[in-house]
Amino acid sequence: xxxxxxxxxxGQTAFVxxxxxxxxxxxFEAFAExxxxxxxxxxxxxxxxxxxxxxxxxxxxxAGMVAEYLGLNPQPTFVLxxxxxxGTTGVRVAYxxxxxxxxxxxxxxxxxKMSELSSAESQERMGRGxxxxxxxxxxxxxxxxxxxxxxxxxxxxxxxxxDLALVRVKASRYGALNDRAVFRKEVxxxxxxxAGVVASPLKVYDCCANADGASCLxxxxxxxxxxxxxxxxxxxxxxxxxxxxxxxGRDSLEGLEVTRLAAREAYQMAGLSPRDIxxxxxxxxxxxxxxxxxxxxxxxxxxxxxxxxxxxxxxxxGRIPVNVDGGLLSKGHPIGATGGSxxxxxxxxxxxxxxxxxxxxxxxxxxxxxxxxxxxxNVIILGR
Amino acid sequence: xxxxKFGHKSYTALTKVAGFVDRLVQGxxxxxxxxxxxxxxFPPRADCAGCLGSAMQWEKIPEKGKLVSFTRVNxxxxxxxxxxxYTLALVDFGEVKVFxxxxxxxxxxxxxxxxxxxxxxxxxxxxxxxxxxxxxNHKA
Ligand SMILES: [Zn+2]
Numbered sequence: 001x002x003x004x005x006x007x008x009x010x011g012q013t014a015f016v017x018x019x020x021x022x023x024x025x026x027x028f029e030a031f032a033e034x035x036x037x038x039x040x041x042x043x044x045x046x047x048x049x050x051x052x053x054x055x056x057x058x059x060x061x062x063a064g065m066v067a068e069y070l071g072l073n074p075q076p077t078f079v080l081x082x083x084x085x086x087g088t089t090g091v092r093v094a095y096x097x098x099x100x101x102x103x104x105x106x107x108x109x110x111x112x113k114m115s116e117l118s119s120a121e122s123q124e125r126m127g128r129g130x131x132x133x134x135x136x137x138x139x140x141x142x143x144x145x146x147x148x149x150x151x152x153x154x155x156x157x158x159x160x161x162x163d164l165a166l167v168r169v170k171a172s173r174y175g176a177l178n179d180r181a182v183f184r185k186e187v188x189x190x191x192x193x194x195a196g197v198v199a200s201p202l203k204v205y206d207c208c209a210n211a212d213g214a215s216c217l218x219x220x221x222x223x224x225x226x227x228x229x230x231x232x233x234x235x236x237x238x239x240x241x242x243x244x245x246x247x248x249g250r251d252s253l254e255g256l257e258v259t260r261l262a263a264r265e266a267y268q269m270a271g272l273s274p275r276d277i278x279x280x281x282x283x284x285x286x287x288x289x290x291x292x293x294x295x296x297x298x299x300x301x302x303x304x305x306x307x308x309x310x311x312x313x314x315x316x317x318g319r320i321p322v323n324v325d326g327g328l329l330s331k332g333h334p335i336g337a338t339g340g341s342x343x344x345x346x347x348x349x350x351x352x353x354x355x356x357x358x359x360x361x362x363x364x365x366x367x368x369x370x371x372x373x374x375x376x377x378n379v380i381i382l383g384r
Numbered sequence: 385x386x387x388x389k390f391g392h393k394s395y396t397a398l399t400k401v402a403g404f405v406d407r408l409v410q411g412x413x414x415x416x417x418x419x420x421x422x423x424x425x426f427p428p429r430a431d432c433a434g435c436l437g438s439a440m441q442w443e444k445i446p447e448k449g450k451l452v453s454f455t456r457v458n459x460x461x462x463x464x465x466x467x468x469x470y471t472l473a474l475v476d477f478g479e480v481k482v483f484x485x486x487x488x489x490x491x492x493x494x495x496x497x498x499x500x501x502x503x504x505x506x507x508x509x510x511x512x513x514x515x516x517x518x519x520x521n522h523k524a
Pocket of ligand 1: 418419420421422423432433434435436437
């Protein structure tokens with residue numbers, strides 16, 4: 001099994017509606033927590049990778065500002081962007097820098113301060129994360145694209161709006177336990193079903209909340225990880241893929257091919273199969289996205305994700321607990337910080353430090369992080 | 385005619401496939417087909433990613449397509465607020481799929497995945513050109 005690169009430190013701000021400070025200060029919070037968690041000093045960090053979707057940033061080239069404020073000069077720093085998948089792309093690049101021997105320790109820093117834009121402005125920017133020549137002129141936005149995936153899944157497999165509500169009810173139950181989540185209320189199936197329609201069949205509670213937040217991961221090579229950390233969490237497998245940005249280029253809408261490809265690569269590298277996963281964090285920017293992920297990651301056969309959900313198998317105590325930190329739906333989705341937050345959740349799970357959200361005895365965890373509507377996908381398998 | 389004339393709100397003015405808009409003016413929706421390897425593209429492209437050729441021919445989108453999926457949007461991004469509600473759709477025309485809006489003549493309760501639709505070019509009140517999908521028996 002690959003035990004060449006480990007995660008030795010994790011940090012995250014609370015995800016909030018509006019962070020009461022500047023981007024650099026928000027990032028500092030997550031960074032300081034991760035560095036303390038790792039038990040190192042900033043001087044030991046060989047490079048910093050800054051993950052952010054630039055359309056939300058007023059600061060041009062934020063890596064320069066972040067590295068300065070965090071005391072990471074003169075080490076190299078740069079920005080990585082894959083929209084919502086930026087954070088896990090950071091992990092992939094950090095892994096390669098370390099494996100190549102260029103650096104022993106690398107920090108992956110993700111952030112987004114979305115509160116500086118109105119919701120409509122933010123949807124317009126996200127809409128331009130699809131094809132601006134041929135799709136955006138029709139008035140597209142993220143909920144609409146995922147709604148079309150949902151409608152296709154409904155038509156082919158008989159999935160219902162109630163199934164989607166079950167995803168949100170589960171997310172809200174765990175979000176209520178997570179002191180870093182933006183949405184901490186429990187919601188009922190009835191509340192979900194009676195909420196206003198955003199883009200049919202998706203309603204208000206089917207959509208994750210915009211949030212401000214930052215996350216930070218510290219990665220190290222095997223020698224340093226063993227020296228520094230009592231509980232290193234190893235990167236066992238990595239997979240990544242891309243797909244046609246324009247929906248017209250997708251073979252089908254009932255799943256995301258990009259996740260199937262990334263997952264196959266990650267399982268293969270780790271020498272593991274979906275049955276070996278004890279806990280997973282999947283990209284539930286919308287309820288339907290979690291259902292698609294069950295199937296695309298091989299936790300269920302195509303069309304059978306609803307069986308898993310209805311039987312409670314994706315809750316703590318079930319066969320494969322998914323998003324037991326509230327997911328993007330309840331925890332919030334500050335674009336560049338999301339991937340790092342997902343990885344942090346799995347690291348805490350594998351260390352046995354997830355508190356009320358702990359999956360007992362979890363040894364192998366999986367993260368799936370999507371950019372745009374299935375344009376980019378990263379799958380990461382982590383183990384103790 | 386410039387490509388900025390395409391769509392409810394265009395983000396692109398200059399493109400080698402601006403001839404698409406000239407064809408919309410004629411009331412017709414076109415794809416491009418690569419003269420080198422025969423691949424067909426919608427959205428239209430000036431260049432073929434299959435053979436790296438750039439010799440393309442315009443080819444009309446067929447009259448009969450099938451609805452792959454749709455969504456009725458009640459909440460619009462900035463710049464589209466006046467349009468809501470509208471229905472976005474993906475339609476399969478066999479060799480190509482086309483993304484766009486459903487025409488308002490298609491009643492909400494008759495929209496079904498798999499239903500037959502055809503493209504219709506429309507001129508918007510502000511003079512912008514676009515296309516939408518309407519029932520096969522729609523008379524202009
Ligand atoms: Zn060709």
